[in-house]
């Protein structure tokens with residue numbers, strides 16, 4: 001690969017950011033005018049939401065298990081093993097639930113969207129769609145956007161619940177803690193701000209997953225090899241974005257709720 | 260949805276002899292690759308325009324320009340007298356409702372079956388389901404593929420995909436059909452079947468069309484045959500006659516090297532054209 005000059009590289013980055021923003025803005029604007037593709041939205045909800053259920057449940061559950069184990073080791077030194085529930089619930093709801101769900105769904109669906117739209121692009125199906133009078137942003141991007149935002153919200157709640165269950169299971173079975181005490185301390189630890197923080201994050205991740213996946217899919221060129229490349233790039237970019245935005249939202253929430 | 264032109268205006272313009280498609284000094288480049296240089300031509304109502312030229316000269320690009328899938332770097336493309344440069348996105352989609360397009364690689368939607376592929380545009384236009392089904396069956400009968408109605412595109416052969424693609428283009432009864440290499444890469448028998456379909460569409464529905472082909476033979480078949488509705492087959496025009504509505508456009512190195520009728524083409528004494536045609 002020839003080395004690009006810094007100027008050309010900067011231009012390329014700026015124009016990508018511009019195209020990406022334009023696509024996202026158009027997808028959002030399309031939600032407010034007809035025609036809307038409701039059936040496509042349901043199909044996407046099924047594939048993104050229901051399809052991701054197994055991995056989200058499994059990651060959530062085992063993350064909760066690991067959290068409880070790790071927390072207990074440290075807390076034991078301070079004689080505070082019964083604080084395990086508190087630690088599990090706070091970490092799960094505020095941070096690990098949203099981020100891990102985001103990353104898992106990103107790995108599964110960003111790649112799916114980028115490769116599906118990418119294949120459609122290189123086989124001229126996107127052009128065919130335009131030739132048949134359909135706006136591909138409306139038909140393909142907007143339903144995916146709605147579906148990922150809505151579904152990621154619920155998937156995160158499920159992941160949080162599974163994480164708590166995992167934490168409780170480990171605490172009761174392996175650490176011989178009292179189940180009631182575990183659940184009580186995890187429940188009492190959570191405040192309003194924590195829940196808001198944990199439920200705002202998936203909205204952003206859902207937006208990132210759909211827009212990045214579709215953006216890379218729609219700008220694919222260069223045949224099947226190009227499809228592979230855009231898929232990889234889409235997953236990398238969306239994962240990094242999810243973590244970056246997680247950091248920014250956390251900062252913001254600390255500013256608002258003071259914790 | 261925005262309107263392109265009202266039905267009345269379209270009829271008025273057709274009667275007044277406004278060209279269906281008009282290229283006015285159109286130039287197009289991809290980075291350093293200058294594909295079309297100041298291309299101008301007109302396609303009148305009812306005409307079948309055969310576009311010839313070596314591989315990679317920009318025939319497909321020209322066809323996408325005609326449908327607004329690509330925008331020219333300079334010059335103007337006019338459809339029914341309206342410049343595509345001046346249209347906004349939704350007017351453009353409305354304009355495309357009058358145009359059917361057969362892509363070089365068919366470009367069928369491979370996640371839906373043949374019926375839904377052909378029905379796609381009618382469903383977008385919210386035609387009642389019973390009527391959609393009837394028209395899809397009719398279009399598939401036209402291309403003699405009604406048996407494949409429930410199949411998915413990946414299960415079809417190249418020639419069948421091409422024919423489904425033709426059915427998808429004609430089902431909405433467009434004013435203009437763009438055929439991009441409908442016979443490319445097919446055996447002579449299937450090619451003849453497809454050319455017969457084009458002739459049938461031309462002589463039965465009198466639709467204006469642009470057709471790209473690599474096979475000169477197909478081009479001359481188009482010019483010298485007509486569709487006999489009695490026998491239901493394509494037949495040579497008697498006494499060596501030539502279809503007056505079939506005209507040619509030859510492109511080389513980004514420029515129009517020939518624009519005219521069949522007789523003018525065979526009588527041309529341009530050395531490059533002679534070499535290309537022989």
Ligand SMILES: Nc1ncnc2c1ncn2[C@@H]1O[C@H](COP(=O)(O)OP(=O)(O)OP(=O)(O)O)[C@@H](O)[C@H]1O
Nearest residue numbers: 289292294313314315316317318319320321363440
């Ligand atoms: N999207 C694109 N990006 C960059 N270059 C392109 C693009 N589309 C076409 N080209 C270039 O434009 C030129 C003409 O391409 P086009 O597909 O129109 O050729 P063609 O005349 O249809 O050839 P063929 O007869 O083989 O189908 C080629 O050099 C091609 O590389």
Ligand SMILES: [Mg+2]
Nearest residue numbers: 318319363440
């Ligand atoms: Mg071509």
